[in-house]
Amino acid sequence: MTNVLNTTTRVARKMAVCVSLAFALTSVALASDDRHTFNLALESGDRDSVQGRSMQLWSDLIEENSDGRMKLNIFYQGELGGQQEMFDQLVRGNIQMMITWPQTSYDERLAVNYIPYLTLGWDDALEAYAKDGWLKTLLESVYADLGLKYFGPYPEGFGGIATKDKYATSHQGAEGIKVRSAPVFPLPQTVQAMGFQAVPIDWNEVYTSIQTGVVDGDSSNVIYWDYEYFRDQLDYYVHSKHNFSGYALLMNGDTWEELDAEDQRIIADAAQVVIEKQFNDARAEDEKWIAAAQEAGMRYIEPSPEEMAAWVERVRAEVWPLVAEKLDPDLMNAIRANASVPQ
Template structure:
């Protein structure tokens, strides 16, 4: 049975059924009996993807630790709309939880998550995005300002450029090649600085755009997405590593604030379990899909050290000043102080 988005969201709104407070002699114990049902949406990834399985783990942990009082309905890619539409619904509270690439339409400071060539290797990325990482400490307050609770990142790895028919590992060779970019600042600007023609396209339209020749390929994703969803269309994957692909685990802040401390802890602790596990799994997962893509016939290309250095220099020179205009000099100074140093 097909339900409209409005009806679906309405019927699964957070509902409080009952509340009971157990008091001790010192009033230091607060036990919740409230019952909740939450919507958790994925902008990309089906139930069998690594991301889909991680979100099921989050939902299962919440249900288990709350003795079934809190249940989470998961909606996979495309079931509740496109990226921007779902993010809008998250901010409004119609969707209570989401794993997503943040939309900078609400606050341009979220562009911090997409600064190109910010980290240049796994060790640096983990230090930046980890539980106590310097980048997480920057992102949390920004999310709070737009009404969202930020639990942390869902890292996937370093993105690349996947193309059809030909590939490029330099600014000069990329001229005339059109690649899809997520419509989020500064990803299109990054791809443009690398020499490609950036075409901002929503995820749901990428396959058709490649198939019909609107674009020659996809950009900024780890190889999993290009192999799993477009391998019959794409021949090459250049591991340019220009961005660290990291989603965000989020919750509507009004919904979060309605919960008592016990239930907040259950949800936050469950999120941290998922995040910690993904940090352990992400690198191995990425390497697994690189091998799978190669076995299936996709050519995996690593730019030379000189080619990488040229891209890093050009992109930082062209794009970082644009980012500074959005973030301000003070915040950008913190970022420059912590960014990876090219070798």
């Protein structure tokens, strides 16, 4: 009798295991059949821009690797509103995915993205923002606290100051020149510390602002944007390199958590392909547009080593303490420990 009971028990256990496995496999199958449509927004760049093509690649990879179950509706610059408005909608989940310069209005720790003269050359910048780089690691926890999934940075290059009629390569020479700044801390403060008069303006209003004389130019963008969108208005591009221009690939955290593991993998892997491609292409892309701008008649100016050193010293002395007020000491200490050392 005991042997019969033991045999029955073993059979029951085996059946339970089989049922459990069947249920698990069925659950996976059902999960893999989920269909999703996401809204992906760009704050700047049309469909033919470098960003536009990159986001189309992200979309194509996601759709292909999910066998068409996941699709992205891509909205280009200005189609869904201004920078702050779209970032608001991303946090709320009305926009599910975005490539953006994150807005510090939600969490001032995001100012880490914009600390001036944090990296002083391509090698330092690419190392800091790489997949396992010290800066990317710091930013991941900040985005998570904000309810966002951070896939990584989308690097463009070092920003500069583009102007019409006049230009400056020093604090003294910049006096009286008004330049547009993205309304994100501490970019306006950085431009002010360089000697310019900073005027915070949303991207969609930059052309008209230059055209009507509200500002004399644009700041903190790589030359592509100033050449491609404002070339008929601007005469000079001073490569001050005060910021490393890099966007962030983000997804609403709740939307991300609702996905099964396989769909998360598909989206994240596709994002990594886009990011790695941009890391490989960014420097050559920036140099290509520097050459194109010069050929079109825009004067490209690199400050002398002495002028650069003076700007680095002044800007770090004035702006970094402002940033430190927004960050916890451990985070700021990590930044100071890893930042590029002036030569």
